[in-house]
Amino acid sequence: MGSAIEAKTHKNMPGADKEADLTERIEAFLADLKRGGCGTGPIRGSGETARETTALLRKVTAQARWSSAGDLMEIIRKEGRRMTAAQPSETTVGNMVLRVLKIIREEYARSRGSSEETDQQESLHKLLTSGGLSEENFRQHFVHLKANVIEAINELLTELEGTTDNIAMQALEHIHSNEVIMTVGRSRTVEAFLKDAARKRKFHVIVAECAPFCQGHEMATNLSKASIETTVIADAAIFAVMSRVNKVIIGTQTVLANGGLRAVNGTHTVALAARHHSTPLIVCAPMFKLSPQFPNEEDTFHKFVSPHEVLPFTEGEILSKVNVHCPVFDYVPPELITLFISNIGGNAPSYIYRLMSELYHPEDHDL
Amino acid sequence: MDKDELVEYFRTQVRQDPEVPSAVAAIRTLLEFLKRDQTGETILGLRENLTQTIRRLEEADSSVAVSSGGELFLRFISLTSLEHPDLSQCKKVMVERGELFLKKISLSRSKVAKLCHTFIKDGAKILTHSSSRVVLKVLESAAADKKRFTVYVTESQPDSAGRQMADKLQNLNIPVTVVLDAAVGYIMEKVDLVIVGAEGVVESGGIINKIGTYQLAVCSKAHNKPFYVVAESFKFVRLYPLNQQDVPERFKYKADTLKAVEDLAEEHPMIDYTPPSLITLIFTDLGVLTPSAVSDELIKLYL
Numbered sequence: 090m091g092s093a094i095e096a097k098t099h100k101n102m103p104g105a106d107k108e109a110d111l112t113e114r115i116e117a118f119l120a121d122l123k124r125g126g127c128g129t130g131p132i133r134g135s136g137e138t139a140r141e142t143t144a145l146l147r148k149v150t151a152q153a154r155w156s157s158a159g160d161l162m163e164i165i166r167k168e169g170r171r172m173t174a175a176q177p178s179e180t181t182v183g184n185m186v187l188r189v190l191k192i193i194r195e196e197y198a199r200s201r202g203s204s205e206e207t208d209q210q211e212s213l214h215k216l217l218t219s220g221g222l223s224e225e226n227f228r229q230h231f232v233h234l235k236a237n238v239i240e241a242i243n244e245l246l247t248e249l250e251g252t253t254d255n256i257a258m259q260a261l262e263h264i265h266s267n268e269v270i271m272t273v274g275r276s277r278t279v280e281a282f283l284k285d286a287a288r289k290r291k292f293h294v295i296v297a298e299c300a301p302f303c304q305g306h307e308m309a310t311n312l313s314k315a316s317i318e319t320t321v322i323a324d325a326a327i328f329a330v331m332s333r334v335n336k337v338i339i340g341t342q343t344v345l346a347n348g349g350l351r352a353v354n355g356t357h358t359v360a361l362a363a364r365h366h367s368t369p370l371i372v373c374a375p376m377f378k379l380s381p382q383f384p385n386e387e388d389t390f391h392k393f394v395s396p397h398e399v400l401p402f403t404e405g406e407i408l409s410k411v412n413v414h415c416p417v418f419d420y421v422p423p424e425l426i427t428l429f430i431s432n433i434g435g436n437a438p439s440y441i442y443r444l445m446s447e448l449y450h451p452e453d454h455d456l
Numbered sequence: 457m458d459k460d461e462l463v464e465y466f467r468t469q470v471r472q473d474p475e476v477p478s479a480v481a482a483i484r485t486l487l488e489f490l491k492r493d494q495t496g497e498t499i500l501g502l503r504e505n506l507t508q509t510i511r512r513l514e515e516a517d518s519s520v521a522v523s524s525g526g527e528l529f530l531r532f533i534s535l536t537s538l539e540h541p542d543l544s545q546c547k548k549v550m551v552e553r554g555e556l557f558l559k560k561i562s563l564s565r566s567k568v569a570k571l572c573h574t575f576i577k578d579g580a581k582i583l584t585h586s587s588s589r590v591v592l593k594v595l596e597s598a599a600a601d602k603k604r605f606t607v608y609v610t611e612s613q614p615d616s617a618g619r620q621m622a623d624k625l626q627n628l629n630i631p632v633t634v635v636l637d638a639a640v641g642y643i644m645e646k647v648d649l650v651i652v653g654a655e656g657v658v659e660s661g662g663i664i665n666k667i668g669t670y671q672l673a674v675c676s677k678a679h680n681k682p683f684y685v686v687a688e689s690f691k692f693v694r695l696y697p698l699n700q701q702d703v704p705e706r707f708k709y710k711a712d713t714l715k716a717v718e719d720l721a722e723e724h725p726m727i728d729y730t731p732p733s734l735i736t737l738i739f740t741d742l743g744v745l746t747p748s749a750v751s752d753e754l755i756k757l758y759l
Contacts, residue, residue, distance in 0.1 A: 385574055440748070
């Protein structure tokens with residue numbers, strides 16, 4: 090790898106330098122993704138992953154050689170496939186690739202001056218009125234397309250940077266004084282949400298520790314530093330305590346296309362307990378966590394990590410006789426969720442399909 | 457074109473190709489009428505003739521699908537006539553687009569099958585109701601994908617359509633068992649998922665299908681099993697029934713029964729309505745939809 094870079098730099102200095110730099114950054118990113126698969130969560134939060142992915146895609150757009158939108162989309166798709174293959178459970182990477190592809194389509198349509206920007210989805214209306222089986226092949230070349238796409242990606246990056254703040258801004262509407270809020274594990278979004286509400290209201294938070302990684306402990310420490318009254322409970326006590334809880338506010342790793350969640354292990358328990366006591370379940374999830382996947386593929390859905398956390402290897406005698414699993418994620422069906430709070434506002438789970446159609450293009454769903 | 461000729465044309469279509477969906481046969485008949493019609497001089501006149509033809513077709517085959525196909529075609533005429541006010545040019549464009557539309561929707565069943573078969577996991581036990589060609593196509597694709605699964609089919613009285621479905625599945629080498637309609641509750645604990653077709657998908661996201669589907673849906677909800685519906689997009693119909701009684705009588709019974717019998721209260725209905733709260737996902741050629749997304753599609757088209 091090193092010698093290849095040196096050979097390139099001898100031939101053509103500035104261009105090859107940038108290219109090598111880009112390849113290096115992508116390789117570093119992929120390595121990071123592959124490593125960040127342990128149960129304690131990725132090394133960076135999903136917000137950072139999203140920003141890094143978008144920044145990389147912007148670089149690719151700026152530096153790669155392409156003459157038409159179709160070429161660019163192919164390049165982005167190729168990079169996207171590599172990135173999602175590195176860590177399939179980190180869906181934000183794939184989501185950002187799809188957002189960028191949609192941006193390219195929109196800018197292309199705008200350059201062509203066609204008013205069918207909004208009509209890109211398959212619909213009965215389109216079936217009836219379209220004049221021919223004209224397949225959009227994105228072959229036309231436009232001079233300003235590159236600049237427009239990069240500008241749009243910059244807008245996307247600005248949006249990404251502001252997501253946690255946008256969600257936290259809505260906290261005062263949902264949290265009232267003297268309420269008891271329950272949360273599970275550690276979510277940076279929920280942490281910001283609760284901290285923002287704590288500036289003006291006094292309330293009590295119960296954190297389920299979320300074994301075996303016990304991220305709830307870290308969450309509780311951070312919340313108590315912000316002078317919020319916090320209690321940590323074991324996962325087994327969730328149902329027992331639920332009758333005293335006013336609201337459950339949780340984060341998630343991914344929001345699936347049917348409105349369900351792929352969240353940290355233990356969330357389904359909390360959701361069922363909340364349903365039993367008719368306690369509202371609020372999910373704080375920024376838009377970049379929305380994924381067009383449906384909960385059907387068993388193999389890509391579940392992720393297992395070393396069972397060392399559950400049953401340490403020192404228990405050698407038992408190990409040969411039992412099967413030990415340590416799953417990382419849980420599926421929560423959409424019926425158990427009351428409200429999604431995202432950076433664009435609050436939505437019901439039944440509305441997710443609409444948000445999905447606005448963010449991504451259906452043809453891109455399988456990269 | 458004479459009304460009886462049209463009905464004959466429709467019946468011939470269905471007879472020649474038993475795989476063709478009845479809505480498609482209806483639309484093909486209406487397109488044929490459009491091509492042969494010489495009497496219409498205004499678009500309004502054309503619409504009136506078409507409305508009468510559709511009514512005549514509905515008398516021949518009272519299923520929801522024919523009605524939805526007819527409404528879709530009328531909408532198609534309205535949309536096209538808005539763009540081309542001149543009748544003769546309008547007709548030419550209509551015939552062209554109509555052929556194109558027919559070509560596209562003949563592919564819809566395969567599109568649905570492609571979407572749905574990934575939801576069938578290896579070793580799954582599937583329960584289905586009566587005989588649906590779309591469900592058959594889905595199971596065919598899953599089998600072609602080298603997945604192993606077993607199917608339970610309800611017998612679906614009064615016409616025992618379930619047995620035909622079982623025969624077709626056996627020809628595809630899929631292990632199948634026929635169960636009594638009354639045995640749905642009994643068998644539900646064994647199955648992993650339920651897939652049914654639909655004769656019509658209503659605006660609320662619910663479906664109209666062979667009698668017994670509602671029962672199946674209630675049972676699967678009680679056992680927490682996913683209930684999937686597979687339907688092509690031309691089956692979307694502008695009805696909004698709130699309960700079983702709201703479904704119009706002209707759909708509930710076969711066309712011959714409607715004409716022959718005086719007191720319909722004595723007859724057994726052939727279809728029932730399943731509300732959207734019992735349905736998990738609807739697979740259409742427009743994509744995988746949650747029941748709440750159906751009304752969006754209909755609004756985009758009709759309003």
